[in-house]
Amino acid sequence: MNMIQAINSAMDVSMQRDDNVCVFGEDVGFYGGVFRATAGLQKKYGKTRAFDTPINECGIIGVAVGMAAYGLKPVAEIQFADYIYPGLDQLVSEAARLRYRSAGEFTAPITVRSPFGGGIFGGQTHSQSPESIFTHVCGIKTVIPSTPYDAKGLLIAAIEDPDPVVFFEPKRIYNGPFDGHYDTPVTPWAKHPASQVPDEHYVIPLGKANIVRGGGDLTILCYGTMVHVVMDSVKTLGIDAEVIDLRTLLPLDMDTIEASVKKTGRCMVVHEATRTSGFGAELVALVQERCFYHLEAPIERVTGYDTPYPHSLEWAYFPGPVRLRLAIERVMEDVSGEV
Structure with missing residues (x-):
């Protein structure tokens, strides 16, 4: 698997195992996402569990907070990390604090996925790396994989975690690893040892380097x-x-x-x-x-x-x-x- 396929597999496995897991965001349903990371999920699980949203990042994350408080496990996609800022208040002021504010009565098992970083000549509005903003916030976990194997195991762990996780996906290596200078893969993921990804469920614990x-x-x-x-x-x-x-x-x-x-x-x-x-x-x-x-x-x-x-x-x-x-x-x- 390449990283996109591994991420898709993680959501597929999670949706199979738990009916409370649902996937949504801009173009993630019928189209399967701008990078095709959610391809096939709507067809397999229906429009109530994999669906498109308006172009409204505040609304996407706000809806996720409500769904999580209700007992669902939302996996929200922000199409590019650069667009996450309109939803920052919902994530920081609501999702991150829900467990503490409710004295443990409610949790926020939210996973916010987003492609981040450069590598596609996306310019200033499609290439930012805002990870340090979220590491500053108590109550949010921040995860960044580097291989397809890690991407699947970490994403499943994030979906199953009872607290909000921001899951940044380095789009420069979606299809294969790069060297430090050129914009072509050094080794295609298909021939790379880190691409051997099991089809079944497995978890890589969060917080382990x-x-x-x-x-x-x-x-x-x-x-x-x-x-x-x-x-x-x-x-x-x-x-x-x-x-x-x-x-x-x-x-x-x-x-x-x-x-x-x-x-x-x-x-x-x-x-x-x-x-x-x-x-x-x-x-x-x-x-x-x-x-x-x-x-x-x-x-x-x-x-x-x-x-x-x-x-x-x-x-x-x-x-x-x-x-x-x-x-x-x-x-x-x-x-x-x-x-």
Whole structure:
């Protein structure tokens, strides 16, 4: 399966197992979604469980809150992450607080799916990476997969979770992993080991990171598309880096991060979102708090730029091999200044 097929399979399996699971959003019903992630679900489960909505993100998430309070398990799609802001109040002020405000009488088992990040030349209104906004909100879990296998297991876990989950899908790797520079797949998902996705139900627990590559010299923290960019760069440079795919930003698997950094003594954070107030800043602070006396060099960040998202220059905007190589050289410098 590619990632789109794995996401579709996760919703299909969840809808089979639980009649309370329903899927809705703009164009998700008859058409099957702009990226075809919901293709076939309306035909299989009917218009009351997989249906189209008006172009109204506030309404989509607001309806999801009401459905969840009533006992359903809504899976709402926001067509692009850039469009989630009109529904932010419903998500932050209502969904995230429902359990606390009702003293546990009500929960909000809502999953909000949304494609995020660049990779399709979508420009400023189809390419944003707003994940750090949601990691700031108590009561919302934030999940970002990097492979089809993880996408299915994490999405099923999100749907079954009793609290709201924002599930960002890196559309740049919907159909296959990319390297750090070109806009063509390095290896099609069909030939990639991370594409072996079981048809049946399985769950990847939220809050558990994945060490995708072991190493002893440097810890690299990343998620989503950047996992593939980092892995490609590390291979090219021949560095003995331990690469950790966070998978879930909140709750964060700090135990895995701490153990790795204490082992390697060096750390680098890579994400596509803008640098200032990006999630990397929180990671740097946490690593500094927990691992300061084990660090042998300052922590490096490689991120998107603090600029409006460029259209034609998006491949220059992404962290890529050149920027990663320079950061790795800096973090691997010893006290004499030699690499």
